[in-house]
Amino acid sequence: MSENRKQPFSKAEKLIGGGVLLIVLSIIIPVWVTVESDRREAMTRADLDMLVSASERFFFDYGYWPSPHMGTAGDVRYGREAGNELVMNILRAIDGPGNEGHRLNPDRIEYVDVGYRGRGRSGVTETGRFVDPWGSPYQIVLDTDMNNVCTMTQTIYRNQTGVGVVAWSFGSDRRSDTDRDILSWAN
Numbered sequence: 001m002s003e004n005r006k007q008p009f010s011k012a013e014k015l016i017g018g019g020v021l022l023i024v025l026s027i028i029i030p031v032w033v034t035v036e037s038d039r040r041e042a043m044t045r046a047d048l049d050m051l052v053s054a055s056e057r058f059f060f061d062y063g064y065w066p067s068p069h070m071g072t073a074g075d076v077r078y079g080r081e082a083g084n085e086l087v088m089n090i091l092r093a094i095d096g097p098g099n100e101g102h103r104l105n106p107d108r109i110e111y112v113d114v115g116y117r118g119r120g121r122s123g124v125t126e127t128g129r130f131v132d133p134w135g136s137p138y139q140i141v142l143d144t145d146m147n148n149v150c151t152m153t154q155t156i157y158r159n160q161t162g163v164g165v166v167a168w169s170f171g172s173d174r175r176s177d178t179d180r181d182i183l184s185w186a187n
């Protein structure tokens with residue numbers, strides 16, 4: 001009897017306990033994954049709204065888009081050939097690439113307030129690149145040739161008429177042009 005007292009759980013009890021634990025985990029883990037992916041998607045949508053509205057406010061104030069490439073035909077896509085830090089430095093009023101000496105945002109207005117990126121959290125890198133919660137740079141197209149069309153290059157997405165800025169995230173698969181992409185516009 002003293003032997004039994006030293007064993008708080010019998011083998012059968014341990015098996016049952018382990019089974020219950022597995023069942024609980026099998027419920028909790030998928031719920032957590034869904035909650036986490038919903039959280040990241042909501043964060044991404046908020047970032048995209050912020051990028052578009054900040055760019056529009058910038059245009060309203062200055063009469064040009066937050067880009068060092070104004071006048072470039074065919075528009076410029078940031079996040080791919082050109083880093084999006086060129087746009088972000090202008091919108092964040094930072095003296096750096098794209099906005100050297102505050103030349104494009106001379107009033108030094110902070111149109112966006114973005115923190116540093118973290119695990120599962122969007123934000124700017126040390127070089128000022130704005131990345132989504134999965135770590136991929138946000139894609140931004142600005143109407144640099146001012147023809148009221150955002151010309152989309154090297155992507156499945158159509159040119160967007162009547163807007164000066166569009167932005168998108170690669171989403172959870174970290175690849176562009178897939179159904180996981182999160183778009184600032186209704187495709």
Ligand SMILES: [Ca+2]
Pocket residue numbers: 074075142143144145146147148149150151
């Ligand atoms: Ca254009």
